[in-house]
Amino acid sequence: MEQTQEAHPITELERSAFMHWRLQRDADNILWLRLDQKDASANLLGTEALGELTRIVDLLEQQDTSSGAPGVLAFISDKDAGFIAGADINMIEQLQSLERPVDRILSIQQIFNRIEALPYPTVAAIHGYCLGGGLELALACRFRIAAADARLGFPEVKLGLHPGWGGTVRLPRLIGVTDAMEMILGGKPVSGERAQELGLVDHIAPRRQFANAVLAILRDNPKPHEPSLGGKILNASMLSGPVASELERRLRKRADRRHYPAPYAVVDLWDHHGRDTEKMLYKEAESFVAMSRTPASQNLRRTFLLQQELKSMGSEARDQIRHVHVIGAGAMGGDIAAWCALKGLRVTLQDQDPESIATAYKRADALFRHKLEHKRLAMVARDRLTPDPEGIGLGRADLVLEAIPEKREAKLQLYKDIEPRMKEDAILATNTSSIPIDELARGLARPERLVGCHFFNPVDKMQLVEVVKGDQTSQQAFERAMAFASLIKRAPTPVNSAPGFFVNRVLTPYLLEAMMMYDEGIPAETLDAAAEEFGMAMGPAETVDLVGVDICLDVAEHMSGLIRGDAPEMFKSWVSKGRLGRKTGQGFYEYKDGEPQKNRVSRPEDPEMEAIRQRMIYRMLNEAVACLREKVIEHPDHGDLAMVLGAGFAPFRGGPFRYIEACGPTPIKRQLILMTQDYGDRFSPDKGWDTLVLGAKASEEV
Secondary structure, three states: OOOOHHHOOOOHHHHOOOOOEEEEEOOOOEEEEEEOOOOOOOOOEOHHHHHHHHHHHHHHHHOOOOOOOOOEEEEEEOOOOEEEOOEOHHHHHHHOOOOOHHHHHHHHHHHHHHHHOOOOOEEEEEOEEEEOHHHHHHHHOOEEEEOOOOEEEOHHHHHOOOOOOOHHHHHHHHHOHHHHHHHHHHOOOEEHHHHHHHOOOOEEOOHHHHHHHHHHHHHHOOOOOOOOHHHHHHHHOOOHHHHHHHHHHHHHHHOOOOOOOHHHHHHHHHHHHOOOHHHHHHHHHHHHHHHHOOHHHHHHHHHHHHHHHHHOOOHHHHHHOOEEEEEOOOHHHHHHHHHHHHOOOEEEEEOOOHHHHHHHHHHHHHHHHHHOOOHHHHHHHHHHEEEOOOOHHHHHOOEEEEOOOOOHHHHHHHHHHHHHHOOOOOEEEEOOOOOOHHHHOOOOOOHHHEEEEEEOOOOOOOOEEEEEEOOOOOHHHHHHHHHHHHHOOOEEEEEEOOOOOOHHHHHHHHHHHHHHHHHOOOOHHHHHHHHHHHOOOOOHHHHHHHHOHHHHHHHHHHOOOOOOOOOOHHHHHHHHOOOOEHHHOEOOOEEEOOEEOOOOOOOOOOHHHHHHHHHHHHHHHHHHHHHHHOOOOOOHHHHHHHHHHHHOOOHHHOOHHHHHHHHOHHHHHHHHHHHHHHHOHHHOOOHHHHHOOOHHHHHHHO
């Protein structure tokens, strides 16, 4: 017979008022703990939410033996965005000022330990994102149910950290060390369906069916999941040493321990303490605090916070952009159109060549199938992208984005044709990578609505969009462009109009210097090894091949009046002969199946390798300082974020200005003077070094 609400009297727990948590007991004696963080679009576990959770657990423990105890305790989110997106990163910053930071981490672990020890079933009902601290809370529950499209993961390694609230203990214990380490060390979330395959999730159910799924747990009282026999053996046996060695071997292919110590720390924790839960939890807390104090984590967290800050710019204009019309269905235009459709915007794609549109549509279809695991979602995304060779959507679009080839006169003629057909309040964006916005504004009846939106290739992987403001660009158009980039989950970085803008302006001298050294006889593999040893995501030779030798030389030509030094004649000859890099199968390297054929190179820490690194990196630093002086960027933080996200500048170093701050501007300037004597005027220190202000002082000036 169905139980009634009267059978379960209102308890002190349910009479308690909380800011972020709401308690609701249903007729089946399921107590729902509903998290709805106040004044936030997504749930984060911060100081207030955790403090309230502690009070709730206090009251739950008082009811353990009373008639008021629930049959099931279920955690659920009232946010459409998901379950819990992680811990509030500001808590990590606050740790640095605490006298006993490890105790703070242990106190949070204790909350989860107490939830785990409750004598009745506990369930996490997960939809959307369940990340970091949110997943650690879910792991403290006895059962987990999830929607198929939920995303569960530990992204902490991307911040130079690892789980600190029991995740390194509970996940291997639940699903086995092999799968657990793949999740923790890789930092990529898994879908709800994949989580069920791993044993991380017990049941898959649509969000609307969560109540029935929890009721089934109350009715059936199932046995909690355990790892396979092999997983149990690896978790408990003396095989930990060989397993840890194999994990470290795989890690070395992903990251250098000197640059990214956190994933190696996880392996060490499991290897040395994995069989002793209490000690492992303590050591996890100690290690978390230690990792939070490393320069790598400090720089990675700073980059993350800068992204969040810039994504919030122009947020008030976000709802004004629903329809985007893209002109130019080449590699960039087609991929931008596809990405916009993937992220929920209505998109029309125009090009004079129907075959280009068809090719772009095929690439878009592949993107949708790759990113959206369910066919229905991929179909909906395809429906948002409309081939439009006649440009019918132009007059209805809120934002018109031009992505035709880098020919100034062709762009000017296009603007003359399309401006009269645009909506009165629409903005015109250009994806130009090097032509100053002010030059493109000539002839426009309303130049104030022209703004640059410079995407980077490949669009689906590169997070940066340089939002370029010309002298005549209105603040409204600029803010709407910032909002547009944020709306499609990209990091907008404000840049003032100048040849090459910021990233290409700073990256080009670095690439040119590599070309000069190659011309001097230094192998491409050595150049790439030197840059990668510094921490660049990709070496200069492989970067030029990826972008295209012709494109790199074209960008350098656009900036010939700004940067010193030209590419050697050898590379101009390459272009004339069609040796353009990866797209033609040969550049610095020959390519087979899209992969460069490289010779093995040792990476000795010797003066010769250091000199090669300095020649490339210091030219980049010098150009960054020049851009700051010329106000191509208004603040060094913007330059750091742009170079990390757009050029693969060593993330753990935090960007060029952060690196200058760490090394000291004076020693770098002194070295540039010496290099000028050895290599020529292209190393002459920019006069911006004399007035350079970084760090806290720079922030105070803004």
